[in-house]
Amino acid sequence: MPHRQAPTLCFPDRHKSCFACCPPIRPAAYEHIQHQNIIQRELRDNTREFAARGPAVAPIRGFSCWALGYLDRRRRLVGCLLHPAQNDGRDLRYRVDYGEKCRRESCPASKTFLRLDERGRRYWLGLANGLDAFAYSSRVHNPLFGLLGWGPDVLRGVFREADRPILCREAFFREFPFFSTRSDPAAHAYLLRGIAERSGYAIFRSGRFRQVFEEFAEQVVGESRRMSNTAPGGVFTHRLSMDEYFLDFARLSVGLRRTDPKHAEFLKRIVDRAIEKFNSGFRI
Ligand code: SF4
Structure with missing residues (x-):
């Protein structure tokens, strides 16, 4: 969840900042928190030397x-010293060779977060209570990274359903045990949203629903794979003009990196029918 898209000084708020994707090219499983001592020393040096650097x-x-x-005297917030928010609106990121990439890119989690309204954002940030910038920027330590993969509709629905703010992670997972699921959110968000929209968001309070959903997802993915030709050909799946969450399902669950629009529509009908059937039969 990068800080650099935010119009305010820090992202997501004045108390937390994310620098997970700085710099934007790193090994896939790299986490700053694994090298915290070294990086803290670098951050101190970078901050001290920054003012003396030429253009x-x-x-x-x-x-x-x-x-x-x-970004602050107390060294709690970590971020880009070249960002416009740090430089009276002037974007100085051209001063690194990745400048364009830094400006252009943001992670899927941050895009989803920005699609929530102010109250929704505050609610979900409760999951990150107590995390410092290193832990907040870690996919392993910050549960928000994963949960944002369920998409803005599911997150808004849970927020409306919730009885109380999230005071701690444990309390959230007790209130909504479904979210301890091992299902990959981005790959299964389409199925979950389809169920929650019809069956209601109270479904996430049911401990039983987690297992039922995992079994349902496995069946639908298995059937979709059997009905699909995953040989290369066609257009890139994520470029099709269809529901973005269905396209993630097709790409990440079924394995269709490329497909043709007719097959994608055919597959969507199969999946939608399965969701409908599930909704007509499942009771909490
Ligand atoms: S220039 Fe700024 S945004 Fe880009 S990698 Fe460096 S710190 Fe991050």
């Missing part, structure tokens, strides 16, 4: 960017 473009070296530093 010349200087490249990012390895996995560390010289423009990543502390």
